[in-house]
Amino acid sequence: MELLLPRRLISVFSIILIASSSAPCSIHAQQPYVGKATSNCDGNSNSVLGYTFNGLNATCQAYLTFRSQPPYTTVASISELLGADPSLLSQLNSVSQNASFQTDQLVLVPTRCSRSGTYYQANTSYVVKSGDIYLSIANYVFRGLSACQAIQAQNPNLTAKTLHPGDRLLIPLRCACPTKNQTDAGFNYLLSYVIAPADSVSLISSNFRVDTGKTLEANQLSEQDPTIYPNTTLLVPLRKPPSISQIRAPPPPPPASPPPPTTSPPSNGGSSSKTWVYALVGALGGGAFVLLAGIILFCLFFRKSAQKNKQKKDPSINSESFEAAEKPHEKIVEEESKDFLESISDIAQSLKVYSFQELQSATQNFSPSCWIRGSVYHGTINGDSAAIKKMDGDVSKEIDLLNKTSHFNLIRLSGVCFNEGHWYLVYEYAVNGPLSDWIYHRNSDHKFLNWTQRVQIALDVATGLNYIHNYTSQPYVHKDIKSGNVLLDGDFRAKIANFGLARSAGGQEGEFALTRHIVGTQGYMAPEYLEHGFVSTKMDVYSFGVLMLEILTGKDVKELYERFSIMSDILIPVLNEKKGKQSLVDFMDPSLQGNYPAELAIFVARLVDSCIKKDPSGRPGMDEILQSLTQIMTTSQNWEMSNSISGY
Missing domain, CATH: 1.10.510.10 (Transferase(Phosphotransferase) domain 1)
Known part of the structure; x- marks a missing residue:
């Protein structure tokens, strides 16, 4: 009995020792980086639900980053979205509480991070809008500060198929408190940084003046595999609260002052300035007269053209190919063409007027090798590709609309030609053709x-x-x-x-x-x-x-x-x-x-x-x-x- 008791005590002490030595491993462990699992709304990855509660404290001061986008571009709107104190947010970003941010500008957000079950999180709420799904709410609205699986877990009564405008969701934001290892090393705060496409661990660490190895360690990443993905969070360990100067690029140097203009002394007192005013008034008056005359000619021409083509079929469904060899033409048609070219050039300065010979040259005399489809040919004008389309009838509406609109997603009309009663419209060339x-x-x-x-x-x-x-x-x-x-x-x-x-x-x-x-x-x-x-x-x-x-x-x-x-x-x-x-x-x-x-x-x-x-x-x-x-x-x-x- 005297020998058995010590052995049992030794066994008990061994178990306690093993337990006590193994406990700090989970307490001191860093957080695993979640990776692309955030985009899988049907997965069951625990790490997507939040950062594990493994710090010394159940609650702590933490920080987030957010990239502003409409309608969340002001201190007030971002604070409301993320449940932050607007006065603290404005102070942290060195702006007033009425300030607005540029689209996609990085904003620092203070938050209170707390334990919720086995995870850390900062809670906020969001009212569902038309067209919202869990994935777009997580990745677009909250820019990756939450994950669709985490939002679904917090709102079990609302499935992805039963989201309706007006529903209020509880949103768990990804945050964490420092572990004992981190606090012992002097890191008192953790920042949940939302990764952008061009980011890397070393770049993020450099911006916040943190050793890259410490950031890798905080996220259980290695130098051999430091891969990170956009719209996911990376924990950045900080000794002090973050500063906007760490993420804001310094302003560019002011432009060099231009040399003072050289002016000649006025002769006859102020007579030169008066002469300049008279010249300006005269130029404006002459321009207005030319513009008015051009408009009158333009309208008269289109009325005549419309009457001549009244019996022709609807141009919108004209897709027949055409033979574009120039035929002997009447002097009257050519004169009308010249009148039109002169009148349209006055009111459409951005629209080039081509001669028919220029279009023939651009398309190798409308060669079959240049044919695209219907009545459209590919041409090369001054080294640039163009699409040249023959049209009959009144095309004034299309010319008028395209000439006074300018948008990247509307085909650009660059010029026109009128020959023998036919229109030729010259458009920008879309090399990959129709959808x-x-x-x-x-x-x-x-x-x-x-x-x-x-x-x-x-x-x-x-x-x-x-x-x-x-x-x-x-x-x-x-x-x-x-x-x-x-x-x-x-x-x-x-x-x-x-x-x-x-x-x-x-x-x-x-x-x-x-x-x-x-x-x-x-x-x-x-x-x-x-x-x-x-x-x-x-x-x-x-x-x-x-x-x-x-x-x-x-x-x-x-x-x-x-x-x-x-x-x-x-x-x-x-x-x-x-x-x-x-x-x-x-x-x-x-x-x-x-x-x-x-x-x-x-x-x-x-x-x-x-x-x-x-x-x-x-x-x-x-x-x-x-x-x-x-x-x-x-x-x-x-x-x-x-x-x-x-x-x-």
């Missing part, structure tokens, strides 16, 4: 667009339509949005083309006008236009919805109508809450081979469904669509970058 060539896969070279390119194209078209709906002198309706009228440049950015049917909506965005002249492309035309002749910007919204349906499925509108008499029927299986992702495989373009974020694809399908509603009042405006697609594009880019970095 229809890329989504139907009918050519031998099997052109292909990936997920992000498709979203960017949809975003570009929405941006262009939003411009003509809301930012021109009066709202315009394109009336013929389709894949053949969306052209792609060398970077696969989309340009809306063919404004032959465009017309003024005659009022504010969403208002209706009536017409009896129904023209357009079958399958894209809105029901209210076909049935009643109603014209409004919501027509373009419907056509845009059909266009997005083609982009998603890789099928043209005729093929879709062969399978579904009502366009929205194709979306029913995809939007089904239980069968959505299973039906998605059959719905999406097979050439994508599953390389797309399923959650976002369903989100886009919902957006399409809202665009093609029969009742135009139930469709969103292009401004709303643009906002949703901007979120989708940002999240898609992050998804693509995460996959490319990981070698997916």
Whole structure:
């Protein structure tokens, strides 16, 4: 008995010693970097739910970074979104409480980090808006300060399919308190830094004056594998609270002062300044006279041209090829052409007027080798590529619209020519041709667009339509949005083309006008236009919805109508809450081979469904669509970058 008791005591002491020696390992352990798991809303990674409670304190002062974007660009709006004290936030960023930040500017945010179960988090709330899904809320609204899995875990009664505008969500923000190892080393604070595409661990550490090894250690990363991903958080250990000077680039040096102007002394007192004023007034008066005369000639010419072509067919559906060899022409036509060239040059300084000989030279006398399609030829003018289109009839509306609008996503009209009663419009050349060539896969070279390119194209078209709906002198309706009228440049950015049917909506965005002249492309035309002749910007919204349906499925509108008499029927299986992702495989373009974020694809399908509603009042405006697609594009880019970095 005397020998057994000490052995048992030794065993007990050994167990206690082992337990006590192993406990600090979990207490002192750093936080594992979560990686790209944040974009997987259906996963079950514990690290995505938050940083593990392993510090000395259950609550502490912590810091976050946030990249401002509308509508969160002010001290007040960012503080409200992230549940921060606006006075502390303004003080930390060295700005007033009424200050605004530039878009994508890095903002430091103070927060109180506390234990919640087995995780650290800082809590805030968010009211769901139209089109929100968990992934866009986490990655776009909160810029990666939370994760979709974490938000779902905090709101178990609201599934991804049951989010509705007005729902209030509890949002767990990613934060942590220092471990014993960190405090012993003099690190008193942890900063949750949201990673941008160009960031690296060494760059982030350098900005905050922290040893890169300590940052790697804090996130359980190694020098051999320091890979980080955009829209995820990296813990940065700090000895002192962060300063805005650590993340704000120093202002550029002031420009050198220009040398003082050399002026000659005025002769005859102030007579020279008076002479200058007289000259200016004379020049302005002469310019106004020339402008007025030009407008009168322009209007007279177009009236004459319209009368001569009154019996010709609608130019909007003229896609026949043409023989462009110059024929003997009458002197009268040539004189009219010259009159037009002179008049239009006065009122359209940005629009070049070409001679027919210049266009012949540009297209090798309209050689078949330069033919693109229909009545469009590829030409080279002064070394630059151009698309040259022959048109008949009154093209004044298209010229007028394109000449007074300027937008990256609208095809640019660079010049015109009038010859023998025919118009030749010279446009910028979109080297990759119409979108229809890329989504139907009918050519031998099997052109292909990936997920992000498709979203960017949809975003570009929405941006262009939003411009003509809301930012021109009066709202315009394109009336013929389709894949053949969306052209792609060398970077696969989309340009809306063919404004032959465009017309003024005659009022504010969403208002209706009536017409009896129904023209357009079958399958894209809105029901209210076909049935009643109603014209409004919501027509373009419907056509845009059909266009997005083609982009998603890789099928043209005729093929879709062969399978579904009502366009929205194709979306029913995809939007089904239980069968959505299973039906998605059959719905999406097979050439994508599953390389797309399923959650976002369903989100886009919902957006399409809202665009093609029969009742135009139930469709969103292009401004709303643009906002949703901007979120989708940002999240898609992050998804693509995460996959490319990981070698997916």
